[in-house]
Amino acid sequence: MSNIIFIAPPAAGKGTQAELLKEKYNMAHISMGDLLRNEVNSNSPLGEHIKTIMEEGKLVENKTVFELLEKRLLTLDVKEGYILDGFPREFNQVLAYENLSVRLHKEVDYVIYLHLDEDKASKRILGRVSCPNCGAVYNEYTDTFDKIGFCNKCSTKLVKRNDDNIETFKHRFQTYLSNTKPILDYYDGKGLLYIVDGSANKTDIFKRIEKIISGVVEW
């Protein structure tokens, strides 16, 4: 059983890899972005507020993300391990998560950094579509479809995220550079950090991650 954190710029494939791990190893996939999008879709006043922040490419306030995350971790069956996708994204979240994970006996074993440069990330963003039903993520330019515009797994109509446009992407990438990238040094210092080339194809990335969590890769 492994507990994993994925850190990455937008569109580096953390959601895709998390879903692959979930399928093969029955791990729990906790996507902070999905938890926030669920709140947005509930049309609550909080959801309206979160929607504005996400569309600006900024980080949602810590009070909100902590509450949503703790609620999810408490209700979740994580005996096969979990993948935390999109959290932490800044240093106060790192510290808060350390306290929370110790309290819940769910400490992290691996922090995997999926590296992707801005140019490649922006190209991926423009083609990204996902399934609102099962969470599968595709690129409409590079993936093949049984029926164009529909999910290969569950046949639901694929959708584009509101924040997957070039303006919001630029803000998200800046937020990532100023808030998220600096936390890598912290995890490196703790001996938890593993770097994976996010520009490789998803099968090769997955093989690399499997090697890391089976203890084959050492840094």
Ligand code: AMP
């Ligand atoms: P993602 O689905 O991981 O690309 O996240 C989409 C958006 O949700 C981000 O651009 C942020 O606006 C927000 N978000 C996701 N995770 C966090 C987090 N840990 N802290 C604050 N905001 C977040």
